[in-house]
Amino acid sequence: xxxxxxxxxxxxxxxxxxxxxxxxxxxxxxxxxxxxxxxxxxxxxxxxxxxxxxxxxxxxxxxxxxxxxxxxxxxxxxxxxxxxxxxxxxxxxxxxxxxxxxxxxxxxxxxxxxxxxxxxxxxxxxxxxxxxxxxxxxxxxxxxxxxxxxxxxxxxxxxxxxxxxxxxxxxxxxxxxxxxxxxxxxxxxxxxxxxxxxxxxxxxxxxxxxxxxxxxxxxxxxxxxxxxxxxxxxxxxxxxxxxxxxxxxxxxxxxxxxxxxxxxxxxxxxxxxxxxxxxxxx
Amino acid sequence: xxxxxxxxxxxxxxxxxxxxxxxxxxxxxxxxxxxxxxxxxxxxxxxxxxxxxxxxxxxxxxxxxxxxxxxxxxxxxxxxxxxxxxxxxxxxxxxxxxxxxxxxxxxxxxxxxxxxxxxxxxxxxxxxxxxxxxxxxxxxxxxxxxxxxxxxxxxxxxxxxxxxxxxxxxxxxxxxxxxxxxxxxxxxxxxxxxxxxxxxxxxxxxxxxxxxxxxxxxxxxxxxxxxxxxxxxxxxxxxxxxxxxxxxxxxxxxxxxxxxxxxxxxxxxxxxxxxxxxxxxxxxxxxxxxxxxxxxxxxxxxxxxxxxxxxxxxxx
Numbered sequence: 257x258x259x260x261x262x263x264x265x266x267x268x269x270x271x272x273x274x275x276x277x278x279x280x281x282x283x284x285x286x287x288x289x290x291x292x293x294x295x296x297x298x299x300x301x302x303x304x305x306x307x308x309x310x311x312x313x314x315x316x317x318x319x320x321x322x323x324x325x326x327x328x329x330x331x332x333x334x335x336x337x338x339x340x341x342x343x344x345x346x347x348x349x350x351x352x353x354x355x356x357x358x359x360x361x362x363x364x365x366x367x368x369x370x371x372x373x374x375x376x377x378x379x380x381x382x383x384x385x386x387x388x389x390x391x392x393x394x395x396x397x398x399x400x401x402x403x404x405x406x407x408x409x410x411x412x413x414x415x416x417x418x419x420x421x422x423x424x425x426x427x428x429x430x431x432x433x434x435x436x437x438x439x440x441x442x443x444x445x446x447x448x449x450x451x452x453x454x455x456x457x458x459x460x461x462x463x464x465x466x467x468x469x470x471x472x473x474x475x476x477x478x479x480x481x482x483x484x485x486x487x488x489x490x491x492x493x494x495x496x497x498x499x500x501x502x503x504x505x506x507x508x509x510x511x512x513x514x515x516x517x518x519x520x521x522x523x524x525x526x527x528x529x530x531x532x533x534x535x536x537x538x
Numbered sequence: 539x540x541x542x543x544x545x546x547x548x549x550x551x552x553x554x555x556x557x558x559x560x561x562x563x564x565x566x567x568x569x570x571x572x573x574x575x576x577x578x579x580x581x582x583x584x585x586x587x588x589x590x591x592x593x594x595x596x597x598x599x600x601x602x603x604x605x606x607x608x609x610x611x612x613x614x615x616x617x618x619x620x621x622x623x624x625x626x627x628x629x630x631x632x633x634x635x636x637x638x639x640x641x642x643x644x645x646x647x648x649x650x651x652x653x654x655x656x657x658x659x660x661x662x663x664x665x666x667x668x669x670x671x672x673x674x675x676x677x678x679x680x681x682x683x684x685x686x687x688x689x690x691x692x693x694x695x696x697x698x699x700x701x702x703x704x705x706x707x708x709x710x711x712x713x714x715x716x717x718x719x720x721x722x723x724x725x726x727x728x729x730x731x732x733x734x735x736x737x738x739x740x741x742x743x744x745x746x747x748x749x750x751x752x753x754x755x756x757x758x759x760x761x762x763x764x765x766x767x768x769x770x771x772x773x774x775x776x777x778x779x780x781x782x783x784x785x786x787x788x789x790x791x792x793x794x795x796x797x798x799x800x801x802x803x804x805x806x807x808x809x810x811x812x813x814x815x816x817x818x819x820x821x822x823x824x825x826x827x828x829x830x831x832x833x834x835x836x837x838x839x840x841x842x843x844x845x846x847x848x849x850x851x852x853x854x
Binding site: 263264265268269270271272273275276277279280282283285286289297298299300301302342343345346347349350352353354356357359361362363365366367368370371372373374375377378380381382383384386387402403404405406407409410413463466467469470474484485488489492493494500502505506508509510512513516517519520521 | 562563565566567569570572573574576577579580581583584585587588591649652653655656657659660661663664666667668669670671672673674675676677678679680681682683684685686688691693696707728731732782785789791792795796799800801811814815818819824827828831835838839846850
């Protein structure tokens with residue numbers, strides 16, 4: 257029996273494709289419905305394909321300035337960029353400390369990083385709200401980012417720690433023997449090997465921040481300061497003025513989801529590579 | 539052998555601390571300082587506030603400064619622990635977590651094994667499907683699923699009605715609490731499986747072909763290889779994934795809150811997250827909400843203590 261033979265296309269492969277189709281179906285349905293007219297959406301027989309009859313009308317309706325989409329988009333961009341940049345830099349430095357150095361307090365720090373991830377964040381909203389209100393930062397990019405950074409750092413640092421640990425310190429030492437300084441060895445040897453890990457960790461942090469809904473709903477109470485998730489939730493809730501405009505809600509969902517999806521597909525190759533870690537085979 | 543993604547850290551075997559140069563002794567502290575400050579500001583301070591207020595009478599009167607927050611000892615805790623509604627919500631949350639996290643991990647590992655045993659083309663199909671589902675923002679997931687199960691025009695009821703003798707048209711899946719939580723569990727599982735599947739798959743690619751070949755030469759069956767070679771190698775990452783799923787599913791909030799917003803308001807639809815939220819922000823009993831949050835924290839840590847120990851073991 258050759259266990260390492262290349263798998264052949266068979267029943268399992270067909271099954272895998274069916275599972276893939278099932279899993280991606282809600283995503284397909286979001287796109288499909290976003291192109292359909294209200295008449296098609298509300299008919300009792302669903303349309304499986306957007307065409308014929310599909311249009312971009314739902315998108316133009318959603319992008320109309322009075323829906324508040326553009327405003328929320330800009331708010332989300334600011335919050336995400338600020339949070340991710342700060343979080344990844346801080347978490348990266350911390351991950352270097354815990355995977356490359358032995359120091360007093362290291363164990364306490366590692367335990368803190370693990371325990372912090374178990375704090376039920378939802379239970380701290382009131383305290384966080386009071387703190388941010390006290391700093392006069394409610395309805396501001398900075399206020400919500402302060403909490404996001406603290407929330408995302410532990411997991412990012414923990415994930416990066418795995419990547420740093422996967423690169424043997426011997427490599428750096430070899431470079432130092434060859435005449436590099438410690439920083440030089442780190443920048444030339446370890447850092448390039450870590451790049452995929454940094455990308456994977458940043459993507460993971462980005463998804464958490466871009467998606468965050470609960471804390472934003474507490475700290476960003478003004479309509480003008482909504483991030484995209486808040487905007488979409490408000491847009492899709494049933495109202496007294498009539499049935500939910502599903503076509504427009506799906507168009508809005510596509511617009512919220514698409515930046516993350518594009519980013520995901522661009523880094524996809526590097527991400528699986530990054531998750532595999534171990535750069536040196538031995 | 540290759541190193542698994544979440545490998546035990548190799549501490550450099552440099553000489554004892556006293557012989558290290560000053561700069562090397564101080565460097566690790568400089569490296570963790572920014573993260574520590576960020577954590578203290580964003581989480582540390584609110585946590586202390588919460589611990590203090592779990593022992594205080596802190597309601598709307600205190601919120602608006604009409605009465606000072608008074609220490610009441612364990613009164614908030616005893617009030618909660620003698621409240622049958624709290625126990626009902628707690629039990630419900632634990633069952634919800636066990637079902638959802640269990641389903642997620644089992645499906646995720648199955649999916650990873652499937653990726654490993656199919657052709658490249660089929661695997662890429664599966665990976666792209668996983669990535670697309672994983673990339674969906676929570677609120678977009680919820681709006682799409684809510685549309686899929688919409689009582690009148692939703693696709694789900696339409697397809698179910700194909701079954702002879704079944705007419706689900708007009709059925710609202712969010713009215714019956716059990717059905718409400720089943721919907722939430724399915725959505726969360728659907729959204730969480732990709733992370734588990736892709737991480738486990740990455741770990742699986744670390745299983746070296748030589749070891750598998752040696753085992754097969756020694757007459758190991760596929761099942762024995764899975765149990766004795768593959769599982770031990772992916773175990774470290776599995777442990778972390780199970781822990782994370784448990785934590786995330788126990789404190790799930792956004793999906794429940796959004797489903798409630800889509801038309802199922804009422805406390806029989808609460809899990810711990812929404813329960814604490816409505817206690818604190820809804821009813822203004824911040825002291826009680828803080829006490830409930832502390833209990834949740836205690837339960838979470840008790841539940842996952844075993845896994846924390848595993849993580850620390852792995853770290854050493």
